[in-house]
Amino acid sequence: MASWAQQRRLIYGSSVTIVILGVAAVIGYLSFYKAPTCFDGLKNGDELGIDCGGSCVKMCASSFIQPRVLWTRFEQISPGILNVASMIENLNVSGEAFRAPYHLKLYDNQGILITEYDDTFTIPPGRNTLAFRGDIDIGSRIPATAQFTFTGIPDWHRRDDPLAYLVVIDKQYSEDNAGSYLTVKLNNTSVRGLGKISVYAILYDKSGNAIGFSRTVMDGIAAGGTAVAPFTWPTSHHGAVVSTDVLRVVE
Numbered sequence: 025m026a027s028w029a030q031q032r033r034l035i036y037g038s039s040v041t042i043v044i045l046g047v048a049a050v051i052g053y054l055s056f057y058k059a060p061t062c063f064d065g066l067k068n069g070d071e072l073g074i075d076c077g078g079s080c081v082k083m084c085a086s087s088f089i090q091p092r093v094l095w096t097r098f099e100q101i102s103p104g105i106l107n108v109a110s111m112i113e114n115l116n117v118s119g120e121a122f123r124a125p126y127h128l129k130l131y132d133n134q135g136i137l138i139t140e141y142d143d144t145f146t147i148p149p150g151r152n153t154l155a156f157r158g159d160i161d162i163g164s165r166i167p168a169t170a171q172f173t174f175t176g177i178p179d180w181h182r183r184d185d186p187l188a189y190l191v192v193i194d195k196q197y198s199e200d201n202a203g204s205y206l207t208v209k210l211n212n213t214s215v216r217g218l219g220k221i222s223v224y225a226i227l228y229d230k231s232g233n234a235i236g237f238s239r240t241v242m243d244g245i246a247a248g249g250t251a252v253a254p255f256t257w258p259t260s261h262h263g264a265v266v267s268t269d270v271l272r273v274v275e
Contacts, residue, residue, distance in 0.1 A: 083180040089115045091124070091147055096172040097234050098130065101258055104163050106130075109226075109237040110155040110172040117150040121178030126155055133168040147178060148273050149185045154224045156239050187221070187272045189214035190245070197227075197268055204236065204257040208270050212245040219244045220275040223253040227265045235264060241275070 060069030062080035070078035077084040094111040101107055108128060114121075123144040130138040139162055145155045155172065194209040206225050212218055220243060227236035240253045253270075 081181045081183075083116075083119055083182055085177065088119045088180045091121070091174075091178065093172050094152070095234065096128070096170045097237070098160075098167055098170050099236055101159075104161060104165075106160045106162060106167065107156070107158045107237060108160055108170055109157075109224075109234070110170075111152060111226075111234070112145075112147060112155055113152050114147050114150065116180065118182055118184055119180045120149045120183040121147040121180050124155075124178035125175045127173050127175045128155075128157070129171045130160075130162065130167045131169045131171070132166055138162050138165045138167055142175065146273050146275075148187065149183050151185065151271065153271050153273055154226070154237065154239075156224060156237065158239065186274050187218070190218060190221075190272055192270050193250070195268055195270065197265060199260045199263075199265070201260055203259060204261050204265070206255040206268060208253040208255070209250060210242075210245060210253060210272075211250045212247060215247050217244060217247045217249075218274070221245070222273045222275055224271040224273070225253075225255045226269040226271070227261065228267045228269070229264045230266045236261060 060066070060071070062071070062075050062082065065074065067074045071080055072078055072087070073084040076082040077087060092113040094113050096108070096110040098106045098108045108130070110128070124147050125142065125144050127140065127142050129140040132138055139160065141157070143155070143157060145153070147153055189212060191211050191213060192208060193211045196207045198205050204227070206227070208223065208225065210223070220241065223240045223242060225238050226234050229235050236257055238255045238257065240255055242251055242253060245251045
């Protein structure tokens with residue numbers, strides 16, 4: 025039978041061994057364990073999919089509504105030069121897509137391709153926007169139709185509208201024989217300044233058809249400040265414009 029001294033040494037040795045094994049286990053755990061992140065290519069943590077949903081900014085495919093193309097139009101701004109725009113509807117109130125990819129084709133009245141191009145654009149949260157491209161050179165060809173197609177699923181992220189406090193406080197449209205003009209006055213009612221912004225203007229006729237569109241890029245608007253976005257078309261619309269719309273996007 026072991027003496028009390030032997031028992032005490034055994035207990036002490038066992039305790040030391042347990043402590044050493046515990047420390048080794050913690051060190052091993054810390055060495056090999058990697059906390060879940062939104063960029064590790066795995067579905068872990070509170071994610072609803074691989075690196076999406078839960079606390080991740082990226083939205084899973086099941087969490088957003090696909091954007092819808094409402095119309096695609098082109099406008100001749102000078103001989104052989106066009107502006108082309110597609111109105112995109114976004115019903116995702118807190119969802120924004122950066123660099124949404126698309127392909128656009130222009131055809132003549134015989135269905136023959138005139139030109140095509142690939143581009144990307146930003147879809148702001150909870151608002152419609154334009155996929156716009158200006159100064160497209162088609163030479164002497166005469167366009168008849170334009171076709172817009174998304175070439176991939178936009179990369180959606182959760183975001184509140186950064187321009188919720190940017191309001192249009194005045195719009196003045198005029199035209200003469202030399203051209204058409206729209207002046208838009210914007211007010212940043214936020215306590216924070218805004219950076220670079222794209223402002224799109226759309227002109228509509230009495231039937232609700234978009235007959236003109238353009239873009240102005242603004243460097244920013246100070247907190248509580250106002251700014252004017254000017255738009256000019258080199259041709260008159262001959263009294264056909266009955267309403268205008270203004271869309272804003274953070275660049």
